[in-house]
Amino acid sequence: xxxxxxxxxxxxxxxxxxxxxxxxxxxxxxxxxxxxxxxxxxxxxxxxxxxxxxxxxxxxxxxxxxxxxxxxxxxxxxxxxxxxxxxxxxxxxxxxxxxxxxxxxxxxxxxxxxxxxxxxxxxxxxxxxxxxxxxxxxxxxxxxxxxxxxxxxxxxxxxxxxxxxxxxxxxxxxxxxxxxxxxxxxxxxxxxxxxxxxxxxxxxxxxxxxxxxxxxxxxxxxxxxxxxxxxxxxxxxxxxxxxxxx
Amino acid sequence: xxxxxxxxxxxxxxxxxxxxxxxxxxxxxxxxxxxxxxxxxxxxxxxxxxxxxxxxxxxxxxxxxxxxxxxxxxxxxxxxxxxxxxxxxxxxxxxxxxxxxxxxxxxxxxxxxxxxxxxxxxxxxxxxxxxxxxxxxxxxxxxxxxxxxxxxxxxxxxxxxxxxxxxxxxxxxxxxxxxxxxxxxxxxxxxxxxxxxxxxxxxxxxxxxxxxxxxxxxxxxxxxxxxxxxxxxxxxxxxxxxxxxxxxxxxxxxxxxxxxxxxxxxxxxxxxxxxxxxxxxxxxxxxxxxxxxxxxxxxxxxxxxxxxx
Numbered sequence: 001x002x003x004x005x006x007x008x009x010x011x012x013x014x015x016x017x018x019x020x021x022x023x024x025x026x027x028x029x030x031x032x033x034x035x036x037x038x039x040x041x042x043x044x045x046x047x048x049x050x051x052x053x054x055x056x057x058x059x060x061x062x063x064x065x066x067x068x069x070x071x072x073x074x075x076x077x078x079x080x081x082x083x084x085x086x087x088x089x090x091x092x093x094x095x096x097x098x099x100x101x102x103x104x105x106x107x108x109x110x111x112x113x114x115x116x117x118x119x120x121x122x123x124x125x126x127x128x129x130x131x132x133x134x135x136x137x138x139x140x141x142x143x144x145x146x147x148x149x150x151x152x153x154x155x156x157x158x159x160x161x162x163x164x165x166x167x168x169x170x171x172x173x174x175x176x177x178x179x180x181x182x183x184x185x186x187x188x189x190x191x192x193x194x195x196x197x198x199x200x201x202x203x204x205x206x207x208x209x210x211x212x213x214x215x216x217x218x219x220x221x222x223x224x225x226x227x228x229x230x231x232x233x234x235x236x237x238x239x240x241x242x243x244x245x246x
Numbered sequence: 247x248x249x250x251x252x253x254x255x256x257x258x259x260x261x262x263x264x265x266x267x268x269x270x271x272x273x274x275x276x277x278x279x280x281x282x283x284x285x286x287x288x289x290x291x292x293x294x295x296x297x298x299x300x301x302x303x304x305x306x307x308x309x310x311x312x313x314x315x316x317x318x319x320x321x322x323x324x325x326x327x328x329x330x331x332x333x334x335x336x337x338x339x340x341x342x343x344x345x346x347x348x349x350x351x352x353x354x355x356x357x358x359x360x361x362x363x364x365x366x367x368x369x370x371x372x373x374x375x376x377x378x379x380x381x382x383x384x385x386x387x388x389x390x391x392x393x394x395x396x397x398x399x400x401x402x403x404x405x406x407x408x409x410x411x412x413x414x415x416x417x418x419x420x421x422x423x424x425x426x427x428x429x430x431x432x433x434x435x436x437x438x439x440x441x442x443x444x445x446x447x448x449x450x451x452x453x454x455x456x457x458x459x460x461x462x463x464x465x466x467x468x469x470x471x472x473x474x475x476x477x478x479x480x481x482x483x484x485x486x487x488x489x490x491x492x493x494x495x496x497x498x499x500x501x502x503x504x505x506x507x508x509x510x511x512x513x514x515x516x517x518x519x520x521x522x523x524x525x526x527x528x529x530x531x532x533x534x535x536x537x538x539x540x541x542x543x544x545x546x547x548x549x550x551x552x553x554x555x
Contacts, residue, residue: 075363075367083517085517090518176513204521205515206516207500207515207522222524
């Protein structure tokens, strides 16, 4: 069963990606990330001295502030902040700068929207995780690896498409928003970071789903997400490399 | 280390306690190596679960759910409202999750708990199932909002579901969902009748009014009830139904929600240092399937217990 996509993409094809770094002057690190018409701006301030609330003598703390395109932030924004915070915490090496706080601010610039439903949906999550990740690199925050976020849409027939637009989203019955570690180029020594024969890059950092699906369909989404990971990782590497010194 | 010969005297007892506080991760890992947890549970076993229906007399439906020490009180109030223009034959459910300072030392008065809006949002996502279809508004959630309609375009039910966390000892979402489901299955929709001005008013059952609008529809139909299980991932171990202590030590949690028709409603893993591989995801889902049967039996028992009274 095939589905014709409105913009003529193949099911596994992502929207055109664009990433530019150091777009803000005063921030320690910043990046803008766009996937098709969705655009998110991320800024990183820190590491700065820990504020009392987040103080931890052993680890650095990450704080995320999510600013929606319009209106005030509510419950959904709180949830995005929590997911983003935990995701970024897992890719940062927190023990390097103990007792500090790093603030990541996400500003939604454009939400690919023909029709706008306010208040639900996680469709901005992948884009902002990718943006935050690029901004952290720009700020020089020590990271274990990068995070690559992708959205899979599941149609009624069990057909999976990657990176759906908002218009396409309305025809889907369920979604899986997945974050993986970026795929590595180097060959790791045997058994170093592998768990039961699976490479690190197939492990899930974050998974959020929406709508009901069969268990098998979820694993199908996982597979497709992993396949896209390689392409996304290559893009991330390409767009982060030229600005590295040397 | 005093830990291994904890056979009797007080001094070694003290040392175990000190070891637990100073090196919580190592304390737990030594237990896990023996496939047991400090509270005596096997790794995949959930804590004792109880449901008490009808805990709040003034509410239209209520339940008190307990898993281990985590306690939640859920109550539903029904109100008649005018339905929205875009959905004239649908009611509405408003879900609110409260974490008052009584529930945990982490919650301070005056400052809302960090976890509260997140659990609240997760609950509404699970119960209301926010996926709108473009063409067909097919429905896959637990409650069909059409069942809450009274008079199309004129009147519908607005259900206010409030969940209070009384004791937060881990797996908050699991208990909150269980108490919400139990409260909905206990819900008795009040009787309403039309008054002279054409307005719907709630009437008490004793004075048998003549034009009762909803004579038959007193119970809400629940299809595909969701149940959830939170698991901790740590190295090769999977710990089901963690306590607050376990959650703070291991940090990586996965919450799986399955419904009674074996559909995956949610697989929620917000970051965390451990990665979830296919095999561990499969294990978590298998544990949730077992747990779903347990919870369903417990819920059914408490409902049939109510009917006897």
